[in-house]
Amino acid sequence: MTRNWLILADDLTGAADCGIAFARRGLEASVGWHGVEAPLGGAVLAVDADSRRLSPEAAAARHAALLRARHRPGQGLIKKIDSTLRGQPAAELAATIRALRNDGRPALAILAPAFPATGRTTLDGRVHLDGEALEATPLWARDHSYENAALTEILASVDLSSRLLPLGLMRQGEAALARALRDAMADGLDAVVCDAVLPGDLDVLARASLPLAGQVFWVGSGGIAAALAAAMPDGHQAPLPSPASLRGGVLVVVGSVAEASRAAAERLAAEAGAPRFEVPPAFLLAGPADPLWRPLAASITDALEAGRDTLVVIRADATADLAQGAALAEGLAGLLGPAAARMGGLFATGGETACALLSHLGVHGIRLLEEVEPGVPLGITQGAIEVPVMTKAGAFGDAGTILRSLARLRHLSTESAT
Structure with missing residues (x-):
């Protein structure tokens, strides 16, 4: 089971949110960003594509280029998206799938944007914020890219086929989820959309899907990253070094x-x-x-x-x-x-x-x-x-x-x- 991961994010805070989940589990993790080619060490590399304000076409091209430059065989892949769907997550996801398949790699996307620890949940395939439909929040009114927060409809807008794995199925356990994922691959789907309301929902999904790492990749936020890191065989909480004493304000x-x-x-x-x-x-x-x-x-x-x-x-x-x-x-x-x-x-x-x-x-x-x-x-x-x-x-x-x-x-x- 892989211990090496690439995380492609659309902004810096999201890259760090996902990378820290693996650092807490004993893996050295670093964050870099688009336009800087300096080498970074560690088993986990999170890269900020700085694409949130780009057009769909430009964001897609940047993600495809970073994937070709950074992704290595045997690495697990997380495509980090904004948990409230800002930016161009659909175009970036479509470009990621195309790039993987052009390299002959299986590419079922497991879309799980929920981050329950920060109030972001997914129910009936729609994103919610602190229990409220995302479309009804000030955040959506200020900044949104799609007509609504229905994930299967958003994927369809970029010609990606998908299937909803509802909360009832998510809570039937790992075996049922693993079967649902294999059925989706057998049916040639591009993605599955996963409901999740509690951290435990993502934990079960991670344990069911991690053995399929060579055939799937994950799309979401810090919530799914934390669940995947915890599901690794040696995913124990590890002590981390402390920063040096502060030299100023x-x-x-x-x-x-x-x-x-x-x-x-x-x-x-x-x-x-x-x-x-x-x-x-x-x-x-x-x-x-x-x-x-x-x-x-x-x-x-x-x-x-x-x-x-x-x-x-x-x-x-x-x-x-x-x-x-x-x-x-x-x-x-x-x-x-x-x-x-x-x-x-x-x-x-x-x-x-x-x-x-x-x-x-x-x-x-x-x-x-x-x-x-x-x-x-x-x-x-x-x-x-x-x-x-x-x-x-x-x-x-x-x-x-x-x-x-x-x-x-x-x-x-x-x-x-x-």
Whole structure:
């Protein structure tokens, strides 16, 4: 049974969410990203394709190219998608299936996007968030790619054939699930869509499907990655190394507009007294030409050098164009470059934000160490600087997530120093 895995993700936080599941089970896991070819060690490689804001055609082409460049015979494969279906998961999945079959590899996709630990579930083949139909949530209203969250319909829109494995079947046990998977392969289907409401549903699916690793691959989020890692024969919880003691304040960057991240930022400022710097989108797009650019960058640097955890937030703007996310992330990376060189650690929400900032600093990867709470992995940067880094998808967590994560990081770094 394979101990080597490739995880293809559409953003950095998702890549880290999946990779950390294997690190917690004793496998060395690293995260890299599109456009950086530096070698990364470990049995598990998670690669951020940085494709969420691309067109369906461009996203598909990028995933196919990364698969050809990175996937090796004998590796397990996870195609990580956003648990709330943002980006272009259907086009990316179709491209992945075509690339595998062009290489003569069997390619039944097991689609299981649920991540119950973070409130994402699948019932009757439809995605739900905290028990509510995804289409009824503010997240869907703000950003969605499809008419609805019915997974078989989304797959059909890119000409993929699929079959629903409903919750009742999922709970009949491993033998029944294994038969259903083999039937799907025999029928020549492209994918099966798997209901899952509890973590145990994904655990049973992982145990039933892992023996078929050479004939199937998995499509989902951190939930299915955790279940697969736990289902491995030696999938025990392993002690992980701790980060070195912090050398300065932690830079907390909130580039996401999601309500959970905004609430966590407000609580950090209110309860921990973290210096708070709010930057408008227009300011970031204007860049260093703005006369306030250098003074603001200097103030952020001063706070970090003083050892203070420092919060930088992109101001919410209802008129902002979500398609400008990459440009805003690059602008923020330019603003924070001088300050980040002085930070003791980084906490970043939003994959584009974290990737742009780390790349700006000469970082080419992250070695994963620990999951400080569901959806918040901790690692050490690899490249020009080595500092602890925590990433979080924008909509994950609650108002206390950042505070708890920083407390955990300081506890670990204190342990390392003693």
